[in-house]
Structure formats: structure tokens, C-alpha cells
Amino acid sequence: MVMGWGVGMERWIIDYQVIWGDPADARTWAVLDxxxxxxxxxPCGVGLGILATAVDSGGHHTDEVYQFCRIRRWRNIFAIKGASKPGKPVIAQRPSMVDVTWKGQTERNGAELWFVGTDTAKDWIYNRYPVEDGPGALHFANDLPDDFFDQCVAERKVARYVKGFKRIEWVKGKAERNEALDLMVYNLAMAHYLGLNRYKEHDWARVRQALAQAGLFDEKPVQAERLALPVATQATQATPATQRPEPDPAPTPVVSPQPVARPIQRRSSTSGYLKRR
Incomplete structure (x- = not known):
């Protein structure tokens, strides 16, 4: 699932696809790549790429996930793992290095594992479901399958007592699927990794300026027409047809400049007494 983010953490589900294949097969990972x-x-005509990707390392194919993410760290493709504990941050402050050398030391350039606070992320997501527009709102694509929306609300919070202590947990039914909710959690974690939750108005203004500059230098004619159309429309609306043009101003007579008078030079004389000496 690909999600776009805007001002105030407003979200848009841009793409949702299911890749059928065996995770143990390298061809499946090639399709994902x-x-x-x-x-x-x-909408401004610029093509946007994916800035960060989270791949769930849980399950029976953890090594394949590490192998896929290890050589793609420069593209912000990370292996993640959920930490279902209350109060955990949406994403950890730093990753855990999972690769070790033959000496038993941590490999510096190995795969990274980021822990995600799933309870905190689900609280954030569920609290913003009622928001229809503006900061925090979630906009769904038109071609999503019907079961996608059921998966978004497949879990609920229940209270359990463990050794006499009350614990709030997120649980789902045995026959229910929650892949869509998990994907939303992963997208929220990557948004926090990029720091979008700390963006201010001047940060988003810088993003808009970068998009505008990228569109101006785009060589594709279709994108150039999209950018030029609003400018031409505004110029036409700025001058209505019913407005009478103002008459040209009367020509100003040209006056030749007067010659500048030179200052009068004083005559100097030398005393004859000094010459005699």
C-alpha cells in the first residue's frame, strides 16, 4: 500500500496491490523491487517517488526480508517488527543491527531492524477515523476491494488482567483479517521516520516550492501544459472584457538641458616683495 501525506498528517491511499508469490522465491522480491x-x-504534473518503505520481518521468512532490505538501505527500505506494548513510540529512536561478523561483532553496514509501537500507532489511526477532511483525515482510493474497509477496523481494544494487573490490548477475531490496518501502521511509522509529524508550515512551503521548481524544468509536454494552464487562466481573469482600457497618457514635451554655468575663477597675484627676496 502506497500512502501520500500532506499538511497536518492528512493521508491519501494512492495504491494498493497484492503480489502473489512465494516469499522464498527471488522472483517475488524482484516484482516488489x-x-x-x-x-x-x-496534480501539479510532477512524478513523485516513494521516500521510505517498511517491510514486515515477522513470520517464517525473516531472513529473506533482511536480505532484501540490506542492500537497499540507501533507498530507505527497512525491515520492521511490531512491539505491542503500551506507551512505545511509533518508531524507535534508532534501529537494531541484526547482522554479525564471524567474530561475533555487529556488522556496521548490515541490515537494520526498526521496532514499531503498534499500540500507539493504532490509537492514533482509530482516533482519526471520524475526521472527514483536513489534518489527520484519511482519503480512500476509489478502486479498493470491499474487504479492505473491514480489515481497517478488524481489531478492538479489550481489558485483560495479568497477575492482578489490568492491561489494555488490541485483539482481533480468529477469522478476521487485519492486513490493511497493519499496512496503515507501517506507513505511519515511515512518516515518523521521515519526520513528517514535526513538519511546520514553512516546511510544507519548502516542499511546495520544490515541486513547483521541478515542474518548471520538466521536459514532458503534458506536464508543461498542466503547469501553464492555471497561469494563463489567471491572466485572462485579471482583465475582464467589459473593462474599458485607459487612454494613453499625453506625451511629455522634451526640454533640452540648460548648460551648466561654470564657477568664476579668482585671479591670483604674487607679491613683488617675495620675488626680490
């Missing part, structure tokens, strides 16, 4: 390189057109 190509899909992560796709650029999505922005």
Missing part, C-alpha cells in the same frame, strides 16, 4: 520504483503523478 520494480513496483517500489514506480513514480506517481502529482
Amino acid at each position: 520494480e513496483k517500489l520504483k514506480v513514480r506517481y503523478p502529482h
